[in-house]
Amino acid sequence: MGKYLDLYKQRRNASEAIDALFKNAHHCLVIHYSCESFYDRVDGRTPRITSIAARQLDSGQTRSFSIHKIAEIQKVDLADIERHYDRLEREMLDEFFAFAATHTHCTWLHWNMRDINYGFQALEHRHRVLGGTPFETKDEKKLDLSRLLISIYGVRYAGHPRLESLMKLNRITHQDFLSGKAEAAAWEGREFVKLHQSTLRKVDVMANLAGRAHSRTLATQAPWQDRLHFHPSVIVELVKEHWLYGLLGFVLAGAGVLRLVGVI
Structure with missing residues (x-):
């Protein structure tokens, strides 16, 4: 019997966590980033970061950090970015971590950014590899929207990949949105602007989904018993x-x- 009570409490706690974000939405940042594909890597090197976006939950104001913007400021042609990638990536990450250090009061809402493969640790590691000293955001300031939705609606709430499935279920357009496979192709084609646009789109989508979960209007495939956990x-x-x-x-x-x- 304890199992069902645990699930009930888990759902309640996750719902309350999302509600708390919107009560203090000015101090919540929705984050996502794009990077080189981390599959089929044989040299052991961690994926390069291409762009990062941080969107304020209440106003939608978004700060973005990207190698192509750094390249433009430094008069580096897009075609030459790869030759200067280490320097451009380092300066982009310098900017991002300086921003993070001034937003210690904020909670960061993310999608599966949990480990060294893809997550805050991966960003920190890349910065160290390039000679930087990253600001480390405390774990209690990070909330994984993907896990919160599983806690609320159960594992059957959407098919894989869940983010794209939720967009379809909730009739959210895919404009500028790149799937994981499409992002890998964009990286191979050195389409950095397209990757950046996708990153910006994804923080908008995540904020949209979080808002629907908060208002209890999110459309899912969850059976009613999973949705209630009762x-x-x-x-x-x-x-x-x-x-x-x-x-x-x-x-x-x-x-x-x-x-x-x-x-x-």
Whole structure:
């Protein structure tokens, strides 16, 4: 029986976490980044970063960091970016981590940015590889929207890849949005502007989905029992945990007995 109560609490906590973001939306940044493909790598080198976007949840104002913008400022032709990549990437990451260091009060809402493969650790590692000293955001300031949605709606709430499935279910257009496969192709073609536009689009999509989850209007494929995470045994567990539920159960049980004996 404890399993169902745990799922019920998990759903409640995840919903409350999203609600808390919107109560303090001015201090929430939605983050995403694009990088070189991290599949089929044989040399062990970590993927290069191409662009990062950080969108303020309430206003939609977005700060972006990209190698092609750094290249433009430094008068480096797009065709020559690859020859100067280390320097351009380092300066882009310098800018991003300087921004992060001035936003320690903010919570960062992300999608699967959890480890050295793809995540905050990957950004920090690339900065160190290039000779920088990254600012490390505390884990308690990071919220993974993909995991929150699983907690709320269950693992069957959308097919894989879930972000794209949710866009389709909620009729969100794919303009400028690149799938993982398309991003890899864009990297191979050195289409850095296209990668940057996709990164900007993805933070908008994530903010949109978070808003729908907050307003309880997000369309999913979750069966109702997964969506509720509720089971009759939860009532029994709640009664055990809280005296108020116990009192309510006693009153309802008493009413049932009185009906049986014909008093009411």
